[in-house]
Amino acid sequence: MIKQQNMMIVSHQSIAEDVYELTLQGSLVRHMSSPGQFVHVKVTAGSDPLLRRPISICSIDPLLEQFTMLYRVSGGGTKVLSNLVKGSEINVMGPLGSGFPVDELREGEKALLIGGGIGVPPLFELSKRLKTKGVKVTHVLGFQQQSAVFYKHEFEQLGETYIATADGSEGTKGFVTDVIKDHSFEPDAYFTCGPTPMLKAVENMLDHTPGFISMEQRMGCGIGACLACVCHVQGDDTGLLYKKVCSDGPVFRSGEVVL
Amino acid sequence: MSRLAIELPGLSLKNPIMPASGCFGFGKEYSQFYDLSELGAIMIKATTRETRFGNATPRVAETASGMLNAIGLQNPGLSHVMEHELKWLEQYDVPIIANVAGSTVEDYVEVAERISGAPNVHALELNISCPNVKDGGIAFGTDPAVAKELTERVKSVSKVPVYVKLSPNVSDISKMALAVEDGGADGLTMINTLVGMRLDSRTGKPVIANKTGGLSGPAIKPVALRMVFEVSQKTSLPIIAMGGVQNEYDVIDFISAGASAVAVGTANFVDPLVCPTIIQNLQALLKEWQIDHIHELKGRSWMSVGETANYRT
Ligand SMILES: Cc1cc2nc3c(=O)[nH]c(=O)nc-3n(C[C@H](O)[C@H](O)[C@H](O)COP(=O)(O)OP(=O)(O)OC[C@H]3O[C@@H](n4cnc5c(N)ncnc54)[C@H](O)[C@@H]3O)c2cc1C
Ligand SMILES: Cc1cc2nc3c(=O)[nH]c(=O)nc-3n(C[C@H](O)[C@H](O)[C@H](O)COP(=O)(O)O)c2cc1C
Ligand code: FES
Numbered sequence: 001m002i003k004q005q006n007m008m009i010v011s012h013q014s015i016a017e018d019v020y021e022l023t024l025q026g027s028l029v030r031h032m033s034s035p036g037q038f039v040h041v042k043v044t045a046g047s048d049p050l051l052r053r054p055i056s057i058c059s060i061d062p063l064l065e066q067f068t069m070l071y072r073v074s075g076g077g078t079k080v081l082s083n084l085v086k087g088s089e090i091n092v093m094g095p096l097g098s099g100f101p102v103d104e105l106r107e108g109e110k111a112l113l114i115g116g117g118i119g120v121p122p123l124f125e126l127s128k129r130l131k132t133k134g135v136k137v138t139h140v141l142g143f144q145q146q147s148a149v150f151y152k153h154e155f156e157q158l159g160e161t162y163i164a165t166a167d168g169s170e171g172t173k174g175f176v177t178d179v180i181k182d183h184s185f186e187p188d189a190y191f192t193c194g195p196t197p198m199l200k201a202v203e204n205m206l207d208h209t210p211g212f213i214s215m216e217q218r219m220g221c222g223i224g225a226c227l228a229c230v231c232h233v234q235g236d237d238t239g240l241l242y243k244k245v246c247s248d249g250p251v252f253r254s255g256e257v258v259l
Numbered sequence: 260m261s262r263l264a265i266e267l268p269g270l271s272l273k274n275p276i277m278p279a280s281g282c283f284g285f286g287k288e289y290s291q292f293y294d295l296s297e298l299g300a301i302m303i304k305a306t307t308r309e310t311r312f313g314n315a316t317p318r319v320a321e322t323a324s325g326m327l328n329a330i331g332l333q334n335p336g337l338s339h340v341m342e343h344e345l346k347w348l349e350q351y352d353v354p355i356i357a358n359v360a361g362s363t364v365e366d367y368v369e370v371a372e373r374i375s376g377a378p379n380v381h382a383l384e385l386n387i388s389c390p391n392v393k394d395g396g397i398a399f400g401t402d403p404a405v406a407k408e409l410t411e412r413v414k415s416v417s418k419v420p421v422y423v424k425l426s427p428n429v430s431d432i433s434k435m436a437l438a439v440e441d442g443g444a445d446g447l448t449m450i451n452t453l454v455g456m457r458l459d460s461r462t463g464k465p466v467i468a469n470k471t472g473g474l475s476g477p478a479i480k481p482v483a484l485r486m487v488f489e490v491s492q493k494t495s496l497p498i499i500a501m502g503g504v505q506n507e508y509d510v511i512d513f514i515s516a517g518a519s520a521v522a523v524g525t526a527n528f529v530d531p532l533v534c535p536t537i538i539q540n541l542q543a544l545l546k547e548w549q550i551d552h553i554h555e556l557k558g559r560s561w562m563s564v565g566e567t568a569n570y571r572t
Contacts, residue, residue, distance in 0.1 A: 002291055004531060042529065047324040047477045047505070051528060077321075093531065218317040220328065221528040223291075225284035227304075227333045228319040230312075240310050242333075247288070 002096060002223060003028045006089040010066060016150040018073045019118070020082050021058075028092060029065040032057060034099030035125035036193075036214055036251045039069070040222035042091040043081045053077045054219050054246070056193070057095060058121035059128065070121040070150065096222055097250045100126045100191050100212050107134035112187035112209075114176050114202055116142045116194025122214060124151060126191055127158045138162075138185055142176040142198065145169045177201045190254075200259045211254035217245040224248075232258040262545045262552050263538070265299075267497050267519055268445040269382040269420035270354050272299040275553060276510065276538050279501045279524035280305060280358035280384060280424075281330065285344035286351075292531045296352040297538060302448075302522055303344065305360040305386050308370055310336035315468035320457045325478030325503075326525055327455050329469035332360050337370050345377045354381035356422065364412055367399075372416040382419050385410065385444075388426030388451035400426035400451075403438035410442030420445035422499065425490075427453050427482060436490045447490065448499040448522065450483045476525040477503040484516050491517025492561055505533065507540040517558045 007026035015021045040052040059068045073082050084090060100122070105111055111130050113123045120141050127137050137159035143149045146169035155161040162179045163171030172179050176198060192202050193214035203213065220226035224247030233241040234255055243249060243257050263274035277300040278289070285303050286295050295301065313333030320327045334340065348355055357374045361367040371383055387399035387406055399409050406423070414421050423439040425432055427450040436447055452473025457466045465471070483502025491498055500518035504510060505526045513521045526533045545553060 004292070049321055050324055050476055050525070051321050051326060218319050220319050220326070221282075221288070221531075223288045223531065225288040226282060226319075226328075226528060227284075227313065227330050228316075228328065230316065230318075230333065232312075240312050242312060 001031050003031055004093040007092045008089050009086050012086055017147040019150050021070050023066050023068045025066045029067050032060045032095045035129055036099030036122045037095040037097050039092050039094030043077050049077045056122035059125045072118045100251050102129045104189050105135045109188040110136045112185050112190040113139045114192040116198040119194030122193050131158045140176045140179045177205055196259055203254050212251050213254055214250045215245045219246055222246045234258055274299040274538050275520035276534055277302055277522050279522035282524040282527045286348055293535050297535050298353050300354045300356050302356045304334055305332050305358045306334050306337055306340045307360050308337050308366050317468055320466040322457055325474050325476030327472030327474055329467050329472035341377055349379050355379045356382045356384050358384045358386050360386040364409055368412050368416055371413045375418040383417055383421045384448050385423045388424050401429050403434050407438040407442035410439045410444050414443040422446040422448050424451055425449040426451050432486050433490050433493045436494045440494045440496050446497045450486055450502050453479055479503050487518050488516040507537050507544050510541055514556045515560045
């Protein structure tokens with residue numbers, strides 16, 4: 001069930017260059033069920049910026065009724081967000097969309113989690129849940145450079161973790177696909193989130209493996225009413241079929257929508 | 260007696276607040292947040308004869324106190340809207356205003372004729388002002404003679420009153436209002452979005468795939484207010500006003516400018532509960548101001564030259 005609520009900031013800190021970790025508390029957390037879902041955040045009460053900002057849920061703590069999101073300051077809205085301090089409140093709408101299907105894999109099976117940049121956060125809660133189920137998780141995480149890397153140790157605690165940086169300042173030089181090419185992971189399913197070119201490359205490379213892809217799109221309402229966030233459906237010759245990233249996604253089965 | 264209940268051609272409204280077309284889909288999403296029967300009416304998403312996909316993405320961009328959109332009239336088409344969306348809405352005690360769009364006169368006429376037969380459609384809103392489609396739409400909204408003829412044609416087939424939605428993208432909006440009044444319109448809705456643009460400063464490229472989009476939100480309220488002020492004094496048609504409404508004070512402003520009712524668009528994206536909140540706050544505000552009925556405020560801005568509000572600094 002979608003809720004809207006003022007949530008309290010219980011911690012807020014910088015964890016990498018321009019990347020922040022923000023933990024919020026409120027009863028809305030009770031409704032968060034699936035990793036890969038997102039929230040729509042109003043960073044100020046006023047009209048600058050006007051619209052909400054979609055941010056993925058990175059981890060959920062139902063007992064404390066807290067959840068964490070990680071975001072990168074990329075424009076005006078996230079800049080305002082980064083200035084908010086512990087103890088203040090922000091308005092959150094969520095949880096939104098459909099997340100990654102944890103039930104896709106059984107105990108003992110292998111999952112490959114592939115994240116790029118600010119697409120990495122939703123994979124964290126997913127990894128925790130898969131590990132709890134006894135699924136063997138491997139992470140391949142891509143970043144621009146070493147200063148942009150975050151949550152490396154957190155992921156390492158859950159499973160094998162490979163880092164790629166575009167400039168080679170940490171881990172493999174290149175992209176996540178370079179890491180995947182150099183290893184024979186042979187996963188039973190993959191789960192990925194990141195920039196669209198990366199998603200395309202991953203979908204092509206792992207085309208014989210069942211996969212789940214989290215998409216990004218500009219949004220208005222965030223709940224399926226405005227049709228801002230649509231994408232085409234693969235194999236639809238009429239061009240009339242569509243999926244809404246905000247409410248049908250953001251996670252889609254590989255081969256389902258046009259990336 | 261209710262301070263908010265109003266009567267308009269075809270419409271008996273519990274209150275003068277309704278979501279604007281395209282900002283509320285067909286209501287389903289918002290029904291997760293509140294009982295849609297609380298609304299005065301619902302203006303549903305533009306409906307065309309055939310299914311339309313609309314424009315490429317990105318379709319929206321944020322601007323200072325506003326947003327640009329170029330959805331491009333995406334909708335499931337007339338038959339689907341009638342069989343599914345309008346049917347579903349029948350469970351609510353709320354009149355529907357069907358937003359009708361098309362590329363040719365024949366398109367409009369067919370959609371108007373059929374959709375006006377749905378039991379819960381109490382009025383049509385003729386969308387002659389969508390800035391985001393290449394063929395039709397806006398052409399009907401900028402040429403008074405064409406707009407008048409289209410209104411006549413639609414009026415001749417519609418089973419319910421016809422409101423015409425005016426575009427602000429004209430040099431003289433009153434001319435358009437008078438033309439459609441001449442064509443037999445029962446009311447006006449205004450304003451649709453203002454054509455605008457946003458560029459990525461680094462690359463110089465448009466942010467929206469359609470290059471241009473329609474500007475909405477608080478940024479356009481002064482323009483909308485001025486147009487309602489102007490048009491309401493020139494025609495005798497009732498006006499449902501929209502453009503940047505976010506709270507009860509914005510509603511009062513549009514009523515003061517001469518509108519009879521008010522629609523809320525973009526603000527639904529910011530706060531899904533905005534419509535019921537406005538209705539509640541409006542009721543309380545009128546009570547506090549000891550106003551027995553909202554229409555006591557209607558047109559109070561039409562004062563003589565020289566009279567202005569006395570601002571304290
Ligand atoms: C489902 C989903 C999950 C996301 N999860 C995260 C996350 O966990 N962490 C994170 O840092 N970022 C995430 N993003 C991207 C994030 O929404 C944008 O970085 C943010 O909206 C930028 O806002 P801004 O005001 O700082 O930038 P501006 O460029 O000033 O924003 C202008 C407008 O464009 C939109 N916009 C800009 N960039 C994006 C983008 N990449 N995707 C969608 N809309 C955008 C904004 O929402 C706003 O409406 C996610 C996006 C989606 C769609
Ligand atoms: C995303 C979006 C979609 C819209 N779609 C339609 C539409 O289908 N038909 C129409 O007549 N107006 C449409 N509009 C215009 C609104 O109904 C309204 O006239 C305009 O947005 C001004 O009101 P606002 O500032 O409260 O949003 C749309 C506006 C937005 C933001
Ligand atoms: S953002 Fe409005 S439909 Fe997806």
